[in-house]
Amino acid sequence: MALAVTSSSSTAISGSSFSRSGASSESKALQICSIRLSDRTHLSQRRYSMKPLNVESHSRNESWVSRASTLIAPEVEEKGGEVEDFEQLAKKLEDASPLEIMDKALEKFGDEIAIAFSGAEDVALIEYARLTGKPFRVFSLDTGRLNPETYRLFDAVEKQYGIRIEYMFPDAVEVQALVRNKGLFSFYEDGHQECCRVRKVRPLRRALKGLKAWITGQRKDQSPGTRSEIPIVQVDPVFEGLDGGVGSLVKWNPLANVEGSDVWNFLRTMDVPVNALHAQGYVSIGCEPCTRPVLPGQHEREGRWWWEDAKAKECGLHKGNIKEEDGAADSKPAAVQEIFESNNVVALSRGGVENLMKLENRKEAWLVVLYAPWCPFCQAMEASYIELAEKLAGKGVKVAKFRADGEQKEFAKQELQLGSFPTILLFPKSAPRAIKYPSEHRDVDSLMTFVNLLR
Template sequence: MALAVTSTSSSSPAPSTSFFSRLGSSSDAKALQIGSFRFPERPNLSSVIVNLTQRCSSVRPLNAQPQRNDSIVPLAATIVAPEVEKGEEDFLQIAKDLENASPLEIMDKALEKFGNDIAIAFSGAEDVALIEYAHLTGRPYRVFSLDTGRLNPETYRFFDAVEKHYGIHIEYMFPDSVEVQALVRTKGLFSFYEDGHQECCRVRKVRPLRRALKGLRAWITGQRKDQSPGTRSEVPVVQVDPVFEGLDGGIGSLVKWNPVANVNGLDIWNFLRTMDVPVNSLHSQGYVSIGCEPCTRPVLPGQHEREGRWWWEDAKAKECGLHKGNLKQEDTAQFDGNGATPSNSTATVADIFDSQNVVSLSRAGIENLAKLENRKESWLVVLYAPWCRFCQAMEESYVDLAEKLAGSGVKVAKFRADGEQKEYAKSELELGSFPTILLFPKHSSRPIKYPSEKRDVDSLMAFVNALQ
């Protein structure tokens, strides 16, 4: 995924900033082309919006960054942004204060508060309204989108029309080519029709999104309460993201803004027509909610818009994983307080932490490891459950860490500790909640439990290095 950095100041054009230092691990990802544009005159805007634009026109333009290199650290990490300390803000209170605010006011507040560290997630559907609201604030903003490789041709043409209309460059994050190749080779092109869409979405959408969000402190989505009664009926205008991690790492490090949460679909379309912005031509063919081509179809009159997405599955769980935090407890195998299913449950979901650098330990394997007093190598082991959203959130970091530690004398492993293994893990391995991370040092008979909720690569590496 790539994230568009755009400057919307009404003063002279300013250079924009690339958001990522590389576009995932795909070898054919192209270098980002950066551009800027002038805020065009809109003769029909109300005086309130004009005043708001004038007030924001003095925003400092983004500084151009050096040409990208092979570093895995997002360039966003090098940008000076407004200091928003983790836990400093009461976003529940902010959500209450903005509950009756207009989308324009919410958007302005989000861009003002997070500056360079916030971005709009653009799917190629009616959430082009988000870009229009950001444009109207007069503030600099960023736009990114996920290119799964399976979008409709109309969606790609729509992306191009939006870029030209607003004078921006959308950045795209692509899925890992090796992961896609492995999925297709082992399960075929359309396995999701038989075993559910979650695995395909995890490879093509969730993991690329996770890589992107690790370079941000906040993101902006087009979620609305009326989009999916089963999963989005209680979406607030702002929240601490319950699933993904941000730039600082750990739970609570990313804020999620939903400026149109309280707006119904009809009003969104009235707004788009009034402002005369580009729309996806698929909408005129009966498509309302638009995703990948194999998983999206038109809806009939009277059908809900989400019925066109993954139509072969249960209507209560129509989320791809990007907004999995919306799923209520009864819809997620009755999660307990740790985001976990009951101890006797073994949910049939795709496994995680799949990497040649991560050793999968059996019960006998981890028992033998725990008994060794003089190990030849240290072992880092995550106790996990594949359905746990916090385990899923740290998957990318853990796999990256395993790659970094390959050949270093530290083995990286995983042990699935849910279901019938949970009692053993709780009594013998200090499992409190998922995920629990243990280091088995070379010359110690007892494992050392990782004490922090920060699960980014640097924090985990510091833990390992401190005990070697």
């Protein structure tokens, strides 16, 4: 993904740190953007180490697996031999102002970090980035169904800050298939998750694969039931970054501890462009068919997907920050949207898997993912797995999936080496036992190397 670097003007700033109490709305807003930059602590850029591989070998395949795992996921060394503890960093920044947090994020990651701009209050993030005096990048997801007012805001923001927003669009073929099969407004009948996945989540995944970190406008008070535990900074639990694999992307949330009213005081004080829909009663703004104004006293998320239960009011972009009840992971509703859907991916039943296990001399090698459709890590690798299936089509390797949650989970644990979702198995043509993919790198190139060395 080719992404141009945009830059902001330099601004001198001084004063006291942000305080959330004991001041009027206007002075509070001024304090938000007030921080001494001369006291910034230097944080050098580091690469992040993946978890060490736990290679599972079986008799004659031992050397093959060891060799494959070495080529796929070499351990990444930290600069200076240190590993960044982002949980500890989040605690240190708990009382920091959004400006200080933004400054540290941009200093640490340079042009390998970008602001996710949705066209609503996220303009505050761009203003904070400008105030740091550092270069910054901005990207946005154009779903194709945004309000005209949102597009006009995009244009105003570009002109105000002298930047070019890096737009990400949904795959035209996927949108075409969804609309042809289900119509333009299927989400009113079967839930918004499928449409959001095509128009928002997959384009976001592509954008993040070109970055090492991203900055969002998430706040704890946006949705107290699901976002109440958002950290200032974290290793992204769902999406992968430039280096690939779990832990390869860092997520910054500078506004996590700021109340929405304070954000708006800041925007008014700094006199920045805002979405014209806000003046019409819109608070949280998404796609046009799925957003409406809220009444006085209603929470801002009431205006999003209003026809659904309150617990479903998330699109999937911040899946890793959604608070779940204890044990919810194993009790997800069976109606959750299916994944790994492709003509090149075979859906195996338990009987099909058992037959595959019995074959000692297979005509073709088989690559099988053991998955659960509600698992965010399975969802995160969906695009790369489908692309891999397309590359392997007609090349002597069948690509398949087996849903291994629910009543199949014990069978998968005992017979298929399931430890966690997703688990990827290769059934070679000649080897009687499946070889478990040992790495957390689930990009196309890593999986292809594994298959080519062992099939």
